[in-house]
Amino acid sequence: MKVLIISNGDIKDYNFYKKLIKDADMVICADGGANHAYRMKLKPHLIVGDLDSIKEEVLEFYEKEGVRIEKYPPMKDETDTQLAMLKAIELGAREITFIGVIGERIDHSYANLSLLLYLLKRNIKGKIVNEMNEIYLINKFIEVEGKKGELLSLLPYSKEVNGIYTKGLFYGLSGQSMDLEMPYGISNVFTDNKATIEIEEGLLLVIKPRE
Incomplete structure (x- = not known):
């Protein structure tokens, strides 16, 4: 429901x-x-x-x-x-x-x-x-719909997020980590009509802002 x-x-x-x-x-x-x-x-x-x-x-x-x-x-x-x-x-x-x-x-x-x-x-x-925003929290995987050129931000919600893999984003990640003290996932860009994000460990906020 x-x-x-x-x-x-x-x-x-x-x-x-x-x-x-x-x-x-x-x-x-x-x-x-x-x-x-x-x-x-x-x-x-x-x-x-x-x-x-x-x-x-x-x-x-x-x-x-x-x-x-x-x-x-x-x-x-x-x-x-x-x-x-x-x-x-x-x-x-x-x-x-x-x-x-x-x-x-x-x-x-x-x-x-x-x-x-x-x-x-x-x-x-x-x-x-x-x-202005859609906000999700993941500990494994998510697929987010969007349009080419739209933004998607990835921000740690735990001290560390490890093993981050993305598809459909301009700044791709292939197993990197992200630290709560110095996040670098602001304003990534859709290159397709959907983006997938997968993480191995931690909690990650996935935010789709609207401009």
Whole structure:
């Protein structure tokens, strides 16, 4: 099951996300993410969180629409996005896409990268998407679709990443390593309509930026 989680971070171009919404089997809003869903005229399957950032009129609207709402106490260890992810897993998600998780709050944005690690360790596909980026985390292999000339950045998420092999990128790698202290994988370039990245050891962020 494919689940789309909408959080309360920056979302500017709502039309950009139409395909992600169409492809999702279930939509879960993390608290104020429901404000975005409301503006998109989207009825989510579930809203979770402490409900401190959802607008009152939005909450009332979705209550009248019969949307399932799970309220948590504000004094909790998990963020609302983490709660939404855990709920998605509980409901059987095998692939989760997060939107609205990158914004001006660097602490939240950085913490949300760890969502991908949580999913990776449980063999659940995960990615973070906004208007400017697609973000993946791998420990073995990934194939990313793109167009010739588009950019793809590879950044270590562990102290070292060893045995990196790529195909379909201008700056090819054939077994090299990358260090967290001095990454060199920024702004590689697609030479084909897809790129493959394989690593032998470590954790690697694969980021497809849009210019």
